[in-house]
Amino acid sequence: xxxxxxxxxPAALVWLVFAVLLFAALSVRETIHDPQLRAAGVTEASIxxxxxxxxxxxxxxxxxxxxxxxxxxxLGFGLLPADVSxxxxxxxxxxxxxxxxxxxxxxxLMVVIEGLLGLRYAGVDEKLxxxxxxxxxxxxxxxxxxxxxxxxxxxxxxxxxxxxxxLYNSNTVISLAGQHLTLVIISSILTVAIxxxxxxxxxxxxxxxxxxxxSDVVNSGQTxxxxxxxxxxxxxxxxxxxxxxxxxxxxxLLPVVRNTIVGLEGVDPAMIxxxxxxxxxxxxxxWQIEVPNAxxxxxxxxxxSVVINVGTAALGAYVGSGGFGNPIASGLNQAIQPWVxxxxxSAALLAILLDYILGRVEYVMTPKGLIIER
Amino acid sequence: xxxxxNVVKQFPDGFRAVNGLSLTVHDGEITVFIGPSGCGKTxxxxxxxxxxxxxxxxxxxxxxxxxxxxxxxLRRKIGYAIQQIGLFPHMTVLQNIAVVPRLLGxxxxxxxxxxxxxxxxxxxxxxxxRDKYPRQLSGGQQQRVGVARALGADPPIMLMDEPFxxxxxITREVLQDEFLEIQKRISKTIIFVTHDIxxxxxMGDRIAILKDGSLVQYDTPDTLLAKPKNRxxxxxxxxxxxxxxxxxxxxxxxxxxxxxxxxLRASTDDARRAIEAAAVKSAFVVxxxxxxxxxxxxxGLRENPDSLLDAMNEGDFREIGVRQSATAREALSAMVARGxxxxxxxxERGALVGSITLRALQELADQGWVEGEQAS
Ligand SMILES: Nc1ncnc2c1ncn2[C@@H]1O[C@H](COP(=O)(O)OP(=O)(O)OP(=O)(O)O)[C@@H](O)[C@H]1O
Ligand SMILES: [Mg+2]
Numbered sequence: 024x025x026x027x028x029x030x031x032x033p034a035a036l037v038w039l040v041f042a043v044l045l046f047a048a049l050s051v052r053e054t055i056h057d058p059q060l061r062a063a064g065v066t067e068a069s070i071x072x073x074x075x076x077x078x079x080x081x082x083x084x085x086x087x088x089x090x091x092x093x094x095x096x097x098l099g100f101g102l103l104p105a106d107v108s109x110x111x112x113x114x115x116x117x118x119x120x121x122x123x124x125x126x127x128x129x130x131x132l133m134v135v136i137e138g139l140l141g142l143r144y145a146g147v148d149e150k151l152x153x154x155x156x157x158x159x160x161x162x163x164x165x166x167x168x169x170x171x172x173x174x175x176x177x178x179x180x181x182x183x184x185x186x187x188x189x190l191y192n193s194n195t196v197i198s199l200a201g202q203h204l205t206l207v208i209i210s211s212i213l214t215v216a217i218x219x220x221x222x223x224x225x226x227x228x229x230x231x232x233x234x235x236x237x238s239d240v241v242n243s244g245q246t247x248x249x250x251x252x253x254x255x256x257x258x259x260x261x262x263x264x265x266x267x268x269x270x271x272x273x274x275x276l277l278p279v280v281r282n283t284i285v286g287l288e289g290v291d292p293a294m295i296x297x298x299x300x301x302x303x304x305x306x307x308x309x310w311q312i313e314v315p316n317a318x319x320x321x322x323x324x325x326x327x328s329v330v331i332n333v334g335t336a337a338l339g340a341y342v343g344s345g346g347f348g349n350p351i352a353s354g355l356n357q358a359i360q361p362w363v364x365x366x367x368x369s370a371a372l373l374a375i376l377l378d379y380i381l382g383r384v385e386y387v388m389t390p391k392g393l394i395i396e397r
Numbered sequence: 398x399x400x401x402x403n404v405v406k407q408f409p410d411g412f413r414a415v416n417g418l419s420l421t422v423h424d425g426e427i428t429v430f431i432g433p434s435g436c437g438k439t440x441x442x443x444x445x446x447x448x449x450x451x452x453x454x455x456x457x458x459x460x461x462x463x464x465x466x467x468x469x470x471l472r473r474k475i476g477y478a479i480q481q482i483g484l485f486p487h488m489t490v491l492q493n494i495a496v497v498p499r500l501l502g503x504x505x506x507x508x509x510x511x512x513x514x515x516x517x518x519x520x521x522x523x524x525x526x527r528d529k530y531p532r533q534l535s536g537g538q539q540q541r542v543g544v545a546r547a548l549g550a551d552p553p554i555m556l557m558d559e560p561f562x563x564x565x566x567i568t569r570e571v572l573q574d575e576f577l578e579i580q581k582r583i584s585k586t587i588i589f590v591t592h593d594i595x596x597x598x599x600m601g602d603r604i605a606i607l608k609d610g611s612l613v614q615y616d617t618p619d620t621l622l623a624k625p626k627n628r629x630x631x632x633x634x635x636x637x638x639x640x641x642x643x644x645x646x647x648x649x650x651x652x653x654x655x656x657x658x659x660x661l662r663a664s665t666d667d668a669r670r671a672i673e674a675a676a677v678k679s680a681f682v683v684x685x686x687x688x689x690x691x692x693x694x695x696x697g698l699r700e701n702p703d704s705l706l707d708a709m710n711e712g713d714f715r716e717i718g719v720r721q722s723a724t725a726r727e728a729l730s731a732m733v734a735r736g737x738x739x740x741x742x743x744x745e746r747g748a749l750v751g752s753i754t755l756r757a758l759q760e761l762a763d764q765g766w767v768e769g770e771q772a773s
Binding site: 291293294295296297298299300301302303304307312315316390391392393395 | 446448468469470471472473475477479481482483484485486487488489496497500530531532533546549556
C-alpha cells in the first residue's frame with residue numbers, strides 16, 4: 024500500500040493525468056458527414072491531431088552542415104528531429120520514414136520512470152537525478168509540440184477561428200528556435216566571458232579603483248531601453264546578426280558582472296587570509312579559493328543573464344537577426360495575432376526551459392561543501 | 398628562532414602600530430604576545446610571515462632576514478592558525494589539511510598518511526572525519542582541523558592568532574590542554590597571540606606584554622607574576638596574580654618530605670610522641686604499604702587514649718590528599734575547603750610522600766609581593 028503511494032509521486036501523477044488527457048483527446052472523433060468524403064472511403068477522424076515524439080535521427084550529412092545553416096543544425100550537432108529532416112514529407116510511410124512515438128505512450132513511460140525513481144529515492148531529498156529526468160521529459164514534450172504542423176494548425180484554428188493566415192510559414196518553428204538559441208548562446212558565452220573577466224579584474228587590488236566605474240557603466244547598460252541599444256547599434260555595425268549580439272551582450276552584462284563582484288567580495292576575508300598565510304599565490308587563491316566559493320552567486324548571475332537574453336533576443340528581429348522576434352514583428356505589422364502568439368509563447372517556453380537547465384547546472388557546479396545546511 | 402630587531406610598522410595612514418619591537422622567540426618554546434586590544438599583537442605576528450610589510454628594522458627567521466625568502470616559500474614553512482579558523486568550506490577536511498603539502502608537491506600517499514596522523518594528533522578519528530566538510534563539524538572540531546592544517550607540512554614555526562578565541566570556555570580549556578600535550582611531542586617554535594591572561598600564563602613558556610606597539614615586559618610567566626615591572630603590567634596580570642602564580646607552581650616543588658606519620662598498628666603513645674617531636678598538632682596515619690588512611694590529632698588522642706584506630710579520623714587518600722603534579726593552587730584550595738593548614742601529598746597508589754603547608758604558600762606569596770612592590 025505504502026509502496027504504491029511511494030510509486031505515485033506527484034510527478035508521476037502529473038504524467039499520468041497528462042497521458043490520460045492525451046488519450047482522451049485522441050478519442051474525440053467526429054463523424055464524417057460529407058457524402059463525397061464518405062464515398063472516398065474517409066470515415067471518421069480524430070479532431071485532435073495525434074501528437075508524437077519526434078525520434079532523433081543521426082545523419083553524417085547534418086554534421087557536415089553544422090556551419091552556415093540557419094536551422095537547428097547549427098546547434099543540433101547532427102541530431103535532427105525526424106520531422107524536419109531533409110525529406111520533404113517524412114510521414115509519407117516510405118521505407119526510410121522515421122519512427123514516431125505517440126506522446127501519450129511516452130507520458131505513460133514517464134509515469135513508470137518517475138514512479139520507479141519515487142520508489143528508489145523514497146524520502147530522500149535527491150536533487151540531481153530526478154530533476155534531470157523531469158527536465159528531459161518536459162523538454163521532449165515541448166520538443167514534440169514544436170515543428171508539429173498539424174498540431175499548430177489545429178490549435179491556432181481553435182484559438183483564432185476567423186483568422187485565415189494561421190501558420191507562420193516563412194520559417195519552421197524549429198528553425199526559428201535554432202536562430203533564437205544561436206543568438207542567446209553566442210551572446211551568453213561572450214557575456215559570461217567578458218563579465219567574469221571584468222568582475223574578477225575590478226576585485227583585484229591593482230584594479231580596484233575601477234570598480235565604481237565598471238559598476239556604473241554596467242548598470243547604465245541596463246537602464247537604456249534594449250530597443251534603443253539595438254537602434255543605436257544598427258547604424259554603427261549594420262544590420263544582421265552581430266549588432267544584435269552586441270546589444271545582447273551590453274544588456275546581459277549587468278547580472279554577470281554584478282554577481283561576480285558580489286560573489287568575490289563576499290568570500291570570507293579570513294579564508295583568504297588563511298590561504299595567503301599558508302603560502303598560496305594570488306592566482307591559486309583566486310581559482311582555488313575565491314571562485315569556487317563565489318561560484319554559486321556567479322552562476323546565479325549567469326542564469327539571470329541568459330534568461331534576460333532570451334527575451335531581449337526577440338528584439339533582434341528589428342535588425343534582421345532572426346529568431347522568435349520574426350513572427351512577433353511580422354505578426355504585429357500585419358495584425359496577425361497567431362504569429363505574435365507563436366513567437367511570444369515560444370520565447371517564454373525557451374526562457375523557462377533554459378532557466379531550469381541552468382538551475383541544475385548551477386547545482387551540479389556548486390561545490391558540495393557549500394550546499395550543506397547548517 | 399625568530400628575532401625581532403627594532404621592528405617598526407607604520408600603516409599607510411601614518412599610524413604606528415608597532416614601535417621598535419625587539420625580542421627573541423626561542424626554539425621549541427611558546428612565546429605569547431599579550432596586551433590590550435589594538436596594542437599591535439596581530440600586526441607584529443603578521444610581519445613574521447610577511448602578510449604585512451616591515452617599515453623599519455628586521456625580523457630574522459632561523460637566522461635569515463625574512464625578506465630574503467620568497468614570500469610564498471617563507472609562508473609554507475610557517476604554520477598559520479587564526480581565530481576565525483578560515484577553513485575552506487568547499488574542501489573536505491582532508492583537502493584542507495593537505496593544502497600546504499600539496500603546494501609543496503608531496504605525493505598523494507604521503508599526504509594521506511600525514512593527514513591521518515594529524516587528525517589522530519588533534520583527537521579526531523580520521524575514518525570518521527577525513528571526508529567531512531567543515532560545515533559538518535562543530536566549532537571545536539573545526540578549530541582542531543585548523544590546528545592540524547597549520548601543522549600540515551610539519552613547519553618548524555607556527556603563528557597562532559587567538560586560535561582558541563571563539564570557543565566556549567570549557568572546550569577552550571580542553572583544546573589548550575590538548576595543544577600543550579601536542580607541543581610536548583612536536584616542540585615547535587610558536588608565537589601565540591591572545592588577550593586572555595589566564596591563557597597566556599597557561600600556554601606560554603615566555604610572555605611578551607605589549608602596549609601601544611612597544612614591549613613592556615618579556616619574561617617567563619612566573620617571573621611576570623612575581624615581579625611585574627610596573628603598574629601597567631601589575632594591573633594587566635590582575636590583582637589575583639599571586640593566586641595565578643600558585644596555579645603555575647607544582648606541589649612537587651613546594652612540598653616537604655619529612656611529614657609526621659604513624660602506622661595503623663602503632664600505639665596512641667607512639668602517635669603522641671611523633672606529634673610532639675615534630676611540634677605539630679597532628680600526624681598522618683598510613684597502613685603497612687604506606688597508603689594514607691587518615692590522620693590523628695592531639696585532641697583525638699586525648700579523648701581515646703587506648704586505641705589509635707578510635708582516635709584517628711579516617712579519610713580516603715583521593716579525598717584528602719593531593720598529587721605531586723597538582724598545582725599549588727589546588728593544594729591551597731584543598732586546605733581552604735577542609736580548614737587545615739597542611740595537606741598530605743600522595744602518589745598514584747595513595748602512598749604518603751610528603752605534605753604541603755599553608756605557611757609555605759604564604760611565604761612564597763610574601764616574597765613575590767614584596768619584590769613586585771619594590772619594582773614599581
Ligand atoms: N591596515 C591598517 N591601517 C591602519 N591602522 C591599522 C591597520 N591594521 C591595524 N591597524 C591599527 O594598528 C593597531 C594594532 O592592530 P592589531 O590588529 O595588531 O591589534 P591587536 O593587538 O591584535 O588587537 P586585538 O587584541 O584587538 O586583536 C590598532 O590600533 C589598529 O587600529
Ligand atoms: Mg589581533
